[in-house]
Amino acid sequence: MKFKIYRYNPETDKKPYMQEFDIDIAEGSDKMLLDVLVDLKEQDPTLSFRRSCREGVCGSDGLNINGKNGLACITAVSSLKSPVVIRPLPGLPVIRDLVVDMAQFYKQYEKIKPYLIADTETPAKERLQSPEDREKLDGLYECILCACCSTACPSFWWNPDKFVGPSGLLQAYRFLVDSRDTHTEERLADLDDAYSVFRCRGIMNCVDVCPKGLNPTKAIGHIRSMLLKSGV
Amino acid sequence: MVTTVTSLGRSGLHDWVLQRLSAVIMLAYVVYLGYFFATTPEITFAAWQGLFASTFMKVFSFLTLLSVVMHAWIGLWIVSTDYMPKVSIRVAFQAIVIVICLSLLVWGIQILWSL
Ligand code: SF4
Ligand code: SF4
Ligand code: FES
Numbered sequence: 001m002k003f004k005i006y007r008y009n010p011e012t013d014k015k016p017y018m019q020e021f022d023i024d025i026a027e028g029s030d031k032m033l034l035d036v037l038v039d040l041k042e043q044d045p046t047l048s049f050r051r052s053c054r055e056g057v058c059g060s061d062g063l064n065i066n067g068k069n070g071l072a073c074i075t076a077v078s079s080l081k082s083p084v085v086i087r088p089l090p091g092l093p094v095i096r097d098l099v100v101d102m103a104q105f106y107k108q109y110e111k112i113k114p115y116l117i118a119d120t121e122t123p124a125k126e127r128l129q130s131p132e133d134r135e136k137l138d139g140l141y142e143c144i145l146c147a148c149c150s151t152a153c154p155s156f157w158w159n160p161d162k163f164v165g166p167s168g169l170l171q172a173y174r175f176l177v178d179s180r181d182t183h184t185e186e187r188l189a190d191l192d193d194a195y196s197v198f199r200c201r202g203i204m205n206c207v208d209v210c211p212k213g214l215n216p217t218k219a220i221g222h223i224r225s226m227l228l229k230s231g232v
Numbered sequence: 233m234v235t236t237v238t239s240l241g242r243s244g245l246h247d248w249v250l251q252r253l254s255a256v257i258m259l260a261y262v263v264y265l266g267y268f269f270a271t272t273p274e275i276t277f278a279a280w281q282g283l284f285a286s287t288f289m290k291v292f293s294f295l296t297l298l299s300v301v302m303h304a305w306i307g308l309w310i311v312s313t314d315y316m317p318k319v320s321i322r323v324a325f326q327a328i329v330i331v332i333c334l335s336l337l338v339w340g341i342q343i344l345w346s347l
Contacts, residue, residue, distance in 0.1 A: 155314070158315065159313070192243045192245050194247055194310075195236070196233070196244065198244035198248050199314075227245045228245065231243070
């Protein structure tokens with residue numbers, strides 16, 4: 001099977017280039033793309049990429065695989081068409097090969113204050129929630145911050161410093177609906193500008209690529225209705 | 233919170249609502265005009281002038297014109313802030329759009345109230 005991999009070492013290369021690899025993969029093999037990358041690194045130790053958990057939990061190996069963002073560790077090689085073209089996540093500065101600088105992505109995450117803010121008295125043990133209220137967090141808390149969605153979003157490409165992006169907005173909604181959080185109003189006020197939420201054009205690239213099957217577009221719709229309700 | 237000086241509304245929500253409201257007004261106007269064309273056997277100068285003689289039609293037309301201008305500004309402002317990263321080009325483009333929008337508005341008022 002053929003692999004074309006984006007290579008760029010800013011210290012030695014003038015320009016990024018695609019390196020080709022040919023690898024024998026047995027028919028019916030259940031290899032994941034990450035396994036192949038690890039094999040390739042044995043052939044060429046300079047090949048750089050991030051990975052950690054190798055089971056779709058840590059979110060570190062988000063890559064652009066045959067044009068679509070996904071996690072290498074849970075992408076079966078058998079599901080891919082040869083030649084497999086592997087590039088870093090689009091829209092973010094490349095540090096080296098497949099490793100991108102995620103600073104802008106994390107900055108947006110930080111902006112939405114991804115932690116519980118409660119003015120109520122701190123209970124002795126824990127803040128309780130009814131099972132119904134807890135259920136509202138399903139489909140939101142599972143996000144692993146892999147950035148597959150935000151780097152697939154054109155609005156995030158054009159305005160990564162101003163548009164929070166699908167991942168950050170999914171998290172924003174996760175705290176907006178949390179029954180234990182008392183800062184809903186302030187959170188909404190922080191989002192009500194022309195960029196943070198409203199740059200979402202509903203293209204749903206984010207939904208298409210999320211390896212955890214989450215739906216940022218839906219969460220963004222909920223934020224919009226919350227803004228609408230508090231604004232009229 | 234991202235602050236902007238050139239956006240039309242005070243907030244993102246404001247722009248978003250205006251964009252949708254103006255779209256509804258424009259659609260209603262098109263439907264209304266379509267109805268007029270469909271039910272008027274012969275479009276004569278008198279019929280056309282009669283249509284615009286009522287205050288209702290004048291106000292409706294003006295509202296539609298206002299909607300066109302607002303809709304265009306909000307939409308093109310978004311396009312320019314997405315696709316024109318160079319500030320000089322962006323500002324020049326926005327200035328041209330503002331001049332066209334305001335001219336249309338003044339011109340429309342002149343026509344509607346035959347000033
Ligand atoms: S739906 Fe919104 S957030 Fe998702 S990719 Fe499209 S513009 Fe981006
Ligand atoms: S929403 Fe999905 S694609 Fe986006 S960062 Fe979270 S897990 Fe990754
Ligand atoms: S290595 Fe952790 S998500 Fe792929």
